[in-house]
Amino acid sequence: MLRLLSFALFLLIWWIAALFVGGAKLPSPPAVLEVMIAEASSGALFLHLGATLARVILAFVLAMSLGSAIGYLMGRVRLADKLGDPWLILLLNLPALVVIVLAYIWAGLTEAAAIAAIAINKLPTAVVTLREGTRALDRSLDEMASVFAMPRWRAFRHVVLPQLAPYIAASARSGLSLVWKIVLVAELLGRPNGVGFEIGVAFQLFDTPRLLAYSLTFAAVVFVIETLLVQPFEARATRWRPRAA
């Protein structure tokens, strides 16, 4: 209920601002909605939305699984941490734009180049978060699992993974928003479809309603993913914690 109220407040502020600034720079909510409906009925909205979503999911899954595995390894094995740390610092500080442009130059304007570039941008933050999580693992529980001769997989699943779950959720959360922001840049620079491509077109035409229609629709999609997937996962992973008042 409060969330809904908060959203209504956002719409209200937008509307009032639109009245002051004028429709060319900031179109009012109904004007944007009109464009959304037009684009949806022509099918273009779903095509571009689908293309972007597919890239987000692929890059996200790739970066999260690889990043979690590397982060876990670096948290567990000192040698891996020592060797990997300079790479990590380099990757963390490499601007997204550089990675994307380089990927396009080296691998051509291909789908693989775009997805790899996006994944590489998300990878280091996943590594850092999971490395911290792994460093914070409770050694005494590891000892317990070892004394009771728990098989590796069972120990990983029941002893280690639940401790990492909050870190994975945090990483997924920040990752989802990061990935979709970067996907748009990659699309703008070198893809013939997707929300980023459409925003490029809108920029050339100074078509603000179109720009807002596409970006807000995709933001809504991310919001739905967050509410339906990330939050339930988090709630389940932390159900054993005594609730905060």
Added chain:
Amino acid sequence: MRLEVEITGKTFRSAAGRTHEVLAPLKFALQSGEVGVLIGPSGCGKSTMLRIILGLDADFRGHVARPPQARIGMVFQEPRLLPWRSVEQNVRLAAPDVTDAKLSELFRILELEAHRSHFPGELSLGLARRVSLARAFAVEPDLLVLDEPLASLDDALAGRLRDEIAALVASRPVMTLLVTHSLDDAVRLGDRLFFLSPRPAHIVQEVPIAIPRAMRSEAALTGIRAELAALQLESK
């Protein structure tokens, strides 16, 4: 089965970089069906010794012979339960082969029936300790290691659990190693008592108790205590 422990030394490097001798040379053995009790002042290195015996610490001088196939049941000083798994899951994860009947029996004895589906965060320390005991018993261990298992329990419950430990030891050929501060627990449960010195720990005195556990009447226990008191005066 037989547990042989021969430690010739263990040093520990502190965060400040200094090395400390934690364990002096010490040697003892334990047979199936025997309860060995380690008694010593706080901080003398008992927990370090247990970690070595359990195979958690390989950085020591000496040798521990433990049958490789021996199942270990351990009650740590802190309960060490998985906070994200229920009481029942905690036991089952450590003891996947436990039967429902055996589990119910254990929960009944340890008065945990009402708490099966609770998470450890919802339990008092006393309850969590009992879950930790249930977990150690459920694996039907060949080597049972108890690190002050009865601390922070009320006398009545501690007494009952002591009887349970005795019953378990009697029912199966299990080697038991008990660490305790309580001379009372030691004389009621132990077959052989090992008195440890302050750090670096070595065995000051090994005292066998000849009377079988089941036959130790209150009078016999008083006798044993008196003997122990005399021994300890001698050694000073």
